[in-house]
Structure formats: C-alpha cells, structure tokens
Amino acid sequence: MKYGRKAARTGLLAAMALLAGCAGPGSGGEGGAGPDKPFQGKTLVFAAANHPWADAIKPLLPEFEAETGMNVIVQSYFEDQLTQKLILQLTSGTGTPDVFMYRPLQEGRMFDRNGWLEHLDGYLKQDSAYDWSDFSPQAVRSATVDGRLAGIPVVTEQGVLYYRKDLLRQAGIPVPKTLQELAEAARKLHDPASGIYGFVSRGQRSPLVTQVSSFLYSEGGDFTEGGKAAINSPEAIRAFKLYGGLLRDYGPPDVINMSWPQAIAFFAEGKAAFYTDATSIYHSVTDPGRSKVADKVGFAPFPAGSGGSRTYSITSWGMAMNPRTADKDAAWAFIRWATSKENVLAAQALGNTGARKSVWSLPEGTAAFPPELAAVIRGYGDTGIDHDRPVAVHVAEAREAVGEIVQRVMTGYPDIKEKADEQNAVLQSILDRE
Structure with a gap:
C-alpha cells in the first residue's frame, strides 16, 4: 500500500465533487464557483x-489551494496563547478562525459545553472515502464528547519507558x-555522587497527572469509577506511592518543579537511568543536537503493575471546526485534506505520531522513528486508555486535586490516605458541578 500526492489529489477532488453536489450538514456556504474549484475565491x-x-502541513498548503481555489491563512501561536486566543474569539461569537487546533482532553469538554465545536459525525456519514475506520479507536474516543465527535485526531501520544541502554548493560540489569x-x-542505578539519578519524570503538581495515569491504570485503577471520583481507592494509593516514591527516592532534588521540558532535558543530559513520558516527545532525546545520550536511549512498553501493563493512548492535538464559520463545507474540505492518509503519512514521515492505523503499517510511516519505539507504538495496537487525566470540564482543577496527593508522597509523608480522601472529595465536587 502506498499513498502519494496523486492519490491525495484524487481523494480531494472526489470530496469536492461530493460537497459541490450536496450541501454539508448545516452548510453556511453558497456552493462555490464550480465543480472543479468549488471554493474559488474563498478565504479560510x-x-x-x-x-x-x-x-509539516504548511508546506503542502499550496497544493490544496491550487486544487480548491481556496486561500488559507495560517495563524500560529504557542499552545497556551492559542487557547487564550480561541477563548477570546469564540466567546465573541465570531466565525474566525474557521478551523483550529485544540487539545481534546484539556479543552474539549469546556469548548463543547460552550458550543464552540461543530460536531463532525454528519460529515463522516456522507464521506465513506475518507475511511474513518482507519483512525485509532482510542484517539477517536479522546476526541468524542458525550457520544458526539468534536474534532479529528491529528497527533497522538502513548506512554513509554525511556531508558539508558548503556547503564543497564554495564550493570547487567534487564x-x-x-x-x-x-x-x-x-x-541499583541511582548514584547521585556520580551524577546519575535512578528515575526522572514530571513532578509539578498539574503536569505530573498525565504520567502518573499509567501507574494508576496499571495498578487497576482510574481517576473515576462509574462517574464517581476514585483517587482514594487502594489501587490509586498504590499507584501514587509508586510514582511519588520513585521521584522522591531516585529523582533529582528539584524534581518537584519539573514539567516535561525540564524532565526530558535532564534525561537528555545523561543524568537519569529511566524516564517515563509520552512517545510524541522522543525527538528531544534522540536528536544529537539536543541530547548527549542520543545513541544510548532505549524504548520499552510501559511496565506492568498488579493490573497489567496499561498506559494511555490519546489524541493530544485535534482539528476542530468553528460552528459559526461562514462556510462549513470549505472548513470540512480543509480538515479532510489535512487529515487524509497521504498527509498523515507526510507528517508522520517527519516524526509526528499520527492516528491512522494504516500509516503505521507502512515502512515509510515508521522510518522517522527509532525501530524500538515504532515497535512499542505498534505493539499497543487498539489497546490503551483514551484519557491521561480526569475527564472533566474543569480539568485544570481536577488535575490539581490529583497532583496534590502525589506531591504529598514526594515530600515524604508516609501515609497519604487522609490526603487522598480529602482530594477525592474535591474531585467529586468538581464532577458534581458538571
């Protein structure tokens, strides 16, 4: 199976013909300028x-514009700046931007509750050539809110164990x-006097939640059970003690202040034996320009707990449509093009972890990844948990509730049951408000 630019053009033209022949769900457009270029003169x-x-997508835009007649204006922002910009614009009721990137598990429920996400199920029903079944089911569930598809997955993440092959080999440790x-x-490998710490990962209160999630799932727990907060369960307490204890006993002194940029930089400096985090940030440890141990890093499936090996497999970034866009058919045509098999392959060939299963089966779809990492990602298959944090509208508050328990472990408290009960009540109050 091969995906090329010719195939992409054929699929795009077929989709445009479909849109030209019938209006999309709730279409705000007037049909366009003709069957060949139905969006001639339109700006998105x-x-x-x-x-x-x-x-990876930006250099391909001239091809899309030439085929559709559409002019695409890209506005780029740092991720938190993007969120603030979207909230400001969408609150005002404007139709701009027409399409936007967003973080489904961080913003999806809040955006959906406010009516800022066009549900895309109807477009998929009338576009079988798009091959929606090719998308990872976990990624799809991550982008689904209350049974309705709120966005299309573009970047996925899975939990993985990063390790120093040389240190394990020298110590004879499997x-x-x-x-x-x-x-x-x-x-065994923790040796601060020699500049090597046994383990590093995220220690900041909110950021650590996505990484402790894999410990939680592997111990048989979750943030909620049956719609009720469950972060004081025996499984949760075991998981929090495991993760917090690793950071307390074998992590660097300032690990409590580390989010992922600081933690991965510490590992890339060659100062830690093990590191757990997302697959999508592997470049930071394999790029010789950024890592002192680029040729010494190994990748392994997330280790099993008492509940087995269970890690997250999520959509970290998706594409969404503004419900107030002036032309929903034009917006869908762009989303469809950007997330086609051909363009997912083009982006994945540059090291972006995509959501289409077929692309992972192609040699060119995994060529940019270390073979060991590609094997781990493929090995997860359709397994994995579709969230890496509590699923809530007020997700920032929910993350703080979880993170406070873990930090209690990190700061040396031997018994966290009382704190877990307290924070479980906080999480439950957040869920009750929703």
Missing part, C-alpha cells in the same frame, strides 16, 4: 499551534517489565 483562517505537525522491577533497577 486556520489557527494552529506552534507544533511540528503544523510545520529492561524492567514490571513496576516493581523498575523501582529495583532505579535503586
């Missing part, structure tokens, strides 16, 4: 994050397959 504004995926083996290996 795309609000994008400063992200490698967007960088790659950990369980969380207990990880803790034991971190203990």
